[in-house]
Amino acid sequence: xxxxxxxxxxxxxxxxxxxxxxxxxxxxxxxxxxxxxxxxxxxxxxxxxxxxxxxxxxxxxxxxxxxxxxxxxxxxxxxxxxxxxxxxxxx
Amino acid sequence: xxxxxxxxxxxxxxxxxxxxxxxxxxxxxxxxxxxxxxxxxxxxxxxxxxxxxxxxxxxxxxxxxxxxxxxxxxxxxxxxxxxxxxxxxxxxxxxxxxxxxxxxxxxxxxxxxxxxxxxxxxxxxxx
Numbered sequence: 001x002x003x004x005x006x007x008x009x010x011x012x013x014x015x016x017x018x019x020x021x022x023x024x025x026x027x028x029x030x031x032x033x034x035x036x037x038x039x040x041x042x043x044x045x046x047x048x049x050x051x052x053x054x055x056x057x058x059x060x061x062x063x064x065x066x067x068x069x070x071x072x073x074x075x076x077x078x079x080x081x082x083x084x085x086x087x088x089x090x091x
Numbered sequence: 092x093x094x095x096x097x098x099x100x101x102x103x104x105x106x107x108x109x110x111x112x113x114x115x116x117x118x119x120x121x122x123x124x125x126x127x128x129x130x131x132x133x134x135x136x137x138x139x140x141x142x143x144x145x146x147x148x149x150x151x152x153x154x155x156x157x158x159x160x161x162x163x164x165x166x167x168x169x170x171x172x173x174x175x176x177x178x179x180x181x182x183x184x185x186x187x188x189x190x191x192x193x194x195x196x197x198x199x200x201x202x203x204x205x206x207x208x209x210x211x212x213x214x215x216x217x218x
Contacts, residue, residue: 006112031108039107050113079168084176091169091176 001038005047012070015051022047029071058083096156096195097121103159122151125158134158137212142204149197153205160191161213183214 005022009015019025025047028034037043055069060082068077077083078091095106098120106121125132134154137143144150164181172190173181181187188209197205 006110028110028113031110031113035108035110048110052113075163075168078170079166084169088176 001041002044004038004045006050007047008050008053010053012054015049015054018047018049022049025049027051030073060086096152096159098155098159101159101162103156103163120155122154125154134208134212137208138205141208141211142201143208144197144201144204145199149195149199153192153195153197156192156195157209157213160188163191183210185210 007018007022007025009018015027019027024045026034026043026045026049028048028050029052034043034045034048038045052071054071056071056073056076057067057069058072058076058080059067061067064086066080066082066086080091084091096103097106097109098104099109099114099117101120122135126135130136131139132154134157138150138154143153161183164183164187167179167181169176169181170187170190172186185206188206192205192209195205
């Protein structure tokens, strides 16, 4: 794995800003693909923008829909009561 | 594939996908952190007694994963084999155990011993 810059974004706007400011930056979430490929030096980003601090919300709304934040995990979704009762397939 | 499961704040993660810098300031527990100065963790002891390993390569991950899994059950996280998603009560049945541990592979095939070790130690885990 080659050396890289690591930056942590505080919100979506910040993430975009950081990625724009660093050529060749890649977003880092759970790392399931990217970290694997970095370990094999197939991916060699100069900069990682960690987006895991972005919204993890799972908010049930009055119209029956549920707002899911970009960083809500599959596990959190599976456990959430609104998802389990309103959208069981997603759980 | 969870060959190398560790615990962060009691939650199981794949350490192979975790860059150390991402976890700055967060408490990480590896298998070495489970025992006290004088005694093994009950689950470690159970792995010995129930023949839960041969080469031992997957064992640290199995044990950490099992502890994370028991926490998930206590938190009420369902699995694909949970019979009723609207049911609050979950318990660690044989099917639930095997499904929830299915990410931890064992090339020596010690699965029966692993399952027994987990069952006898954490089998009463439930919401």
